[in-house]
Amino acid sequence: MSNIYSTNKIIYHPELLVAMKKGEQPYPIQLHLMPDNRCNHNCVFCSFRLFENKNTELFDRTSYIPENIMIKLLDDFKLMNGQAVEVTGGGEPLLYPYRTEMFKRIIKHEFDIGLVTNGVKVDQELAKLIGPHLTWARISIDAGTEETYSILRKTNKSDFAKALDAVSLLKRYSKKPDFKLGVGFVIENGNEDELVKLCRLAKENGADNVRIGATFHPEGIEHFNKGILDKAENLVAEAKQELEDEVFTIHDRLPERINNMKIGKQEYKFCGMKEVLCVVGGDCSVFTCCSLAFNKNGLIGNLKDEGLKDIWDSDKKKKMFRTFDPTVRCGYHCLYEYHNKFILKLLNKEENHVNFI
Ligand code: SF4
Numbered sequence: 001m002s003n004i005y006s007t008n009k010i011i012y013h014p015e016l017l018v019a020m021k022k023g024e025q026p027y028p029i030q031l032h033l034m035p036d037n038r039c040n041h042n043c044v045f046c047s048f049r050l051f052e053n054k055n056t057e058l059f060d061r062t063s064y065i066p067e068n069i070m071i072k073l074l075d076d077f078k079l080m081n082g083q084a085v086e087v088t089g090g091g092e093p094l095l096y097p098y099r100t101e102m103f104k105r106i107i108k109h110e111f112d113i114g115l116v117t118n119g120v121k122v123d124q125e126l127a128k129l130i131g132p133h134l135t136w137a138r139i140s141i142d143a144g145t146e147e148t149y150s151i152l153r154k155t156n157k158s159d160f161a162k163a164l165d166a167v168s169l170l171k172r173y174s175k176k177p178d179f180k181l182g183v184g185f186v187i188e189n190g191n192e193d194e195l196v197k198l199c200r201l202a203k204e205n206g207a208d209n210v211r212i213g214a215t216f217h218p219e220g221i222e223h224f225n226k227g228i229l230d231k232a233e234n235l236v237a238e239a240k241q242e243l244e245d246e247v248f249t250i251h252d253r254l255p256e257r258i259n260n261m262k263i264g265k266q267e268y269k270f271c272g273m274k275e276v277l278c279v280v281g282g283d284c285s286v287f288t289c290c291s292l293a294f295n296k297n298g299l300i301g302n303l304k305d306e307g308l309k310d311i312w313d314s315d316k317k318k319k320m321f322r323t324f325d326p327t328v329r330c331g332y333h334c335l336y337e338y339h340n341k342f343i344l345k346l347l348n349k350e351e352n353h354v355n356f357i
């Protein structure tokens with residue numbers, strides 16, 4: 001069974017660990033690219049649209065990356081030996097007016113490509129262009145009926161069928177042997193009863209996995225109605241029992257998400273994940289990670305002022321990273337809590353008697 005959501009993948013990049021151990025600041029190998037902050041949906045659980053959330057502090061719902069800045073960004077990332085680009089939101093990335101040029105450049109540079117989308121704007125032309133090059137894609141659906149879908153996403157019921165069609169289309173045009181096609185289900189008050197139903201629909205439409213998460217709300221765990229998360233866990237078990245086989249996996253991220261929310265802040269003073277990835281938003285701002293996207297505590301620079309490589313090489317960025325203390329800067333539930341703790345373990349060699357394996 002595939003483990004695409006492993007939090008330990010840093011072990012495949014020992015050179016980054018060596019650099020971190022030496023106190024160097026390597027170039028990021030993964031870019032979370034949010035080309036367009038605009039969205040055709042207005043989901044009740046959207047981190048960038050929740051009232052007074054950490055991710056709304058600097059968020060401008062109307063901005064998208066100018067074409068010349070996008071091209072320079074991707075060329076810079078290639079120069080920096082970048083490896084993977086996750087095209088995501090922010091807003092809905094497939095609304096981006098220069099999406100064809102963006103994907104062609106990403107393909108030309110031979111980056112590994114991941115895509116997170118609500119799927120509504122996937123059409124045959126796009127699927128033909130990107131399908132053969134995708135390493136993975138995830139269509140966020142989060143409901144098992146068009147009624148719940150339209151309420152949660154504040155959109156037309158007809159978008160539900162379009163999202164499922166997007167799954168089939170990307171499946172049809174995919175080519176890479178290790179391509180993984182997922183559907184996303186974020187647990188929110190009111191959709192939990194449809195979890196199993198969506199997993200069935202995902203499998204029927206050609207997905208090979210469903211990722212179960214939960215809303216990262218400013219109120220944390222308190223946001224959820226009593227009993228919902230326990231109920232969701234039972235439904236995940238039911239879906240796994242009914243649907244999992246050698247070609248279909250349900251990735252249950254709920255326990256990790258719940259734990260992230262319970263912890264709610266960082267107790268470690270070094271964040272390894274900010275050394276290996278970065279986020280670029282539709283307003284051209286560069287951030288340390290998606291947990292701090294559009295928040296001044298994660299702001300590294302802006303591509304309207306200088307290119308990504310120049311930002312990374314600048315004294316300002318180096319000083320920011322050298323003095324970056326998650327216990328001061330972050331203090332939020334962090335998507336990368338497990339990743340960071342694993343990196344710290346590898347860097348600190350916490351275990352004793354390591355030769356008695
Ligand atoms: S589709 Fe994504 S970006 Fe758009 S509102 Fe929903 S969660 Fe936010």
Ligand code: SF4
Nearest residue numbers: 271289291326330334
């Ligand atoms: S929120 Fe997490 S990943 Fe982001 S900078 Fe803080 S510790 Fe690092």
